[in-house]
Amino acid sequence: MTFSDLGLGPDVLRAVADAGYVEPTPIQRQAIPVILMGRDVLGCAQTGTGKTASFVLPMLEILAAGRAKARMPRSLIIEPTRELAAQVSENFATYGKYHRLSTALLIGGTSFTDQERSLGRGVDALIATPGRLIDLFERGKILLSDVKILVIDEADRMLDMGFIPDVEKIVGLLPRIRQTLFFSATMPPEIRRLADKFLMNPKEISVSPPASPAALIEHVVVVVQPDHKREALRKLIESESVKSALIFCNRKKDIGALVRDLTRHNLPAAELHGDMPQSKRTETLDAFKRGEIRLLVCSDVAARGLDISDLSHVFNFDVPHNPEDYIHRIGRTGRAGRSGRAFTIAAPEDGKYVTAIGSLIGTPIKRMETAGEPVLALEEDSGPRGRRRGRGGSKRHGGAHPAHSHAPQKPHATQTPNAPPTSRPAPHNPHPTHEPHQTQAPAPQRPAPHRPITPHPSGPPQQRAASERAPNDHRESGAKGFSDDLPAFLARPLIIKGDKRD
Ligand code: AMP
Numbered sequence: 001m002t003f004s005d006l007g008l009g010p011d012v013l014r015a016v017a018d019a020g021y022v023e024p025t026p027i028q029r030q031a032i033p034v035i036l037m038g039r040d041v042l043g044c045a046q047t048g049t050g051k052t053a054s055f056v057l058p059m060l061e062i063l064a065a066g067r068a069k070a071r072m073p074r075s076l077i078i079e080p081t082r083e084l085a086a087q088v089s090e091n092f093a094t095y096g097k098y099h100r101l102s103t104a105l106l107i108g109g110t111s112f113t114d115q116e117r118s119l120g121r122g123v124d125a126l127i128a129t130p131g132r133l134i135d136l137f138e139r140g141k142i143l144l145s146d147v148k149i150l151v152i153d154e155a156d157r158m159l160d161m162g163f164i165p166d167v168e169k170i171v172g173l174l175p176r177i178r179q180t181l182f183f184s185a186t187m188p189p190e191i192r193r194l195a196d197k198f199l200m201n202p203k204e205i206s207v208s209p210p211a212s213p214a215a216l217i218e219h220v221v222v223v224v225q226p227d228h229k230r231e232a233l234r235k236l237i238e239s240e241s242v243k244s245a246l247i248f249c250n251r252k253k254d255i256g257a258l259v260r261d262l263t264r265h266n267l268p269a270a271e272l273h274g275d276m277p278q279s280k281r282t283e284t285l286d287a288f289k290r291g292e293i294r295l296l297v298c299s300d301v302a303a304r305g306l307d308i309s310d311l312s313h314v315f316n317f318d319v320p321h322n323p324e325d326y327i328h329r330i331g332r333t334g335r336a337g338r339s340g341r342a343f344t345i346a347a348p349e350d351g352k353y354v355t356a357i358g359s360l361i362g363t364p365i366k367r368m369e370t371a372g373e374p375v376l377a378l379e380e381d382s383g384p385r386g387r388r389r390g391r392g393g394s395k396r397h398g399g400a401h402p403a404h405s406h407a408p409q410k411p412h413a414t415q416t417p418n419a420p421p422t423s424r425p426a427p428h429n430p431h432p433t434h435e436p437h438q439t440q441a442p443a444p445q446r447p448a449p450h451r452p453i454t455p456h457p458s459g460p461p462q463q464r465a466a467s468e469r470a471p472n473d474h475r476e477s478g479a480k481g482f483s484d485d486l487p488a489f490l491a492r493p494l495i496i497k498g499d500k501r502d
Contacts, residue, residue, distance in 0.1 A: 006032040011098035025050030026207045040202035046185035068122035072146035077127045080157045082107040109278025130166035144173045155184035217340045219365040223376045226347045245313035247297045269295035316344040319353040323360040351378030
């Protein structure tokens with residue numbers, strides 16, 4: 001089947017051909033004809049399946065007939081994070097290059113004035129995060145009564161982030177007669193309830209996730225004392241042929257220092273985290289995608305669903321305490337069937353977190369030693385810190401069971417590389433200063449996840465939400481993996497009688 005069999009017009013087909021797509025993906029094959037017929041869709045699909053084009057391409061076709069009025073968008077796409085919203089907006093520009101449709105991106109951290117100006121010109125497709133959309137609506141800058149197509153993307157992630165009340169509020173502001181396209185990677189009962197509420201006689205489409213990135217990636221852990229981590233990272237970067245790499249820190253306060261350290265050692269690096277102004281975040285990410293930045297030291301804000309092509313390496317400067325965060329981090333490499341390499345620098349006391357990750361990915365994590373560094377064992381449980389649970393991670397995945405531990409029982413000597421039974425070939429040309437060798441690999445306790453891993457913050461939304469309007473929050477210093485946007489009801493100031501909001 002080709003794209004021309006799906007009922008798309010010549011302008012869309014030309015743009016798709018320019019993008020280099022030959023064949024529609026399964027979600028595109030199933031969703032595009034149904035959307036073109038005007039039906040609601042309930043899509044169970046995750047990023048990496050071609051989901052964005054599955055709704056953007058038919059939307060372009062539908063929107064091509066008609067014109068937008070000022071401040072009255074004709075379609076609305078709601079995304080959970082600013083980065084995902086920006087990515088969808090880029091997709092609209094790519095696929096809509098032969099159309100004369102206008103889009104606007106309403107996300108936090110950017111100027112209201114520019115956004116209001118673009119709304120004033122009339123918008124065919126409005127792409128927004130919930131917080132900023134509600135803000136602008138409440139300021140009277142936008143009318144939602146002309147929205148004919150609504151897309152709710154990544155619904156389960158919105159749930160995780162505490163955005164569902166905002167989404168329900170937004171949907172309540174839309175005309176009842178409209179076409180609704182609802183996408184979620186998973187369908188827990190709460191999401192199903194929303195789908196039942198928002199959709200009318202939808203066509204249900206479910207596609208299997210793309211090959212698990214974990215299976216395409218080579219996973220390596222290097223164990224050093226905490227004060228040797230920077231040096232170990234530099235050695236790794238120097239010994240690997242790194243085309244481009246993300247380097248993840250658990251705490252954003254460590255990011256700047258690590259950037260300076262790398263740069264001082266002739267490894268120029270840039271930073272990306274939630275405390276940076278949105279304009280700087282976007283600029284940095286764009287420069288990284290263009291290849292102008294090779295090493296990007298970041299917090300987990302960079303780990304969510306971003307489509308960064310051809311990333312050769314991910315380095316975890318710290319072991320994520322929640323193994324699901326590991327999946328998000330390493331999922332930035334090994335995309336579109338490419339292989340990738342993920343290195344994790346662990347301190348001995350990180351043993352239980354490494355075990356939990358091994359269990360979750362179902363692929364052995366190889367141990368690698370660094371020349372000149374003592375051979376250290378990963379401790380399974382090491383006093384109060386070792387006993388503490390990461391944010392629900394090992395608890396949920398039963399990671400640190402002694403029977404499944406891959407912590408060495410005693411320090412091991414460097415040995416001849418002994419390829420583990422990974423699902424891809426043994427590593428290419430290990431560097432002489434790093435001799436990979438298999439220690440007791442974690443016995444996979446379950447197969448690599450076949451569903452996307454989503455964070456499950458443990459607290460109520462009030463404790464979880466991070467704010468696009470509160471840049472100095474601490475979401476990355478202890479509360480990792482939280483949202484970019486604050487649910488509007490939390491951000492709303494207390495209105496005291498006689499007080500004016502603006
Ligand atoms: P998404 O699931 O929307 O995040 O898309 C994942 C990646 O697949 C993006 O880089 C798209 O450019 C790419 N893509 C989407 N549709 C196709 C297709 N039919 N053929 C090849 N690549 C595609």
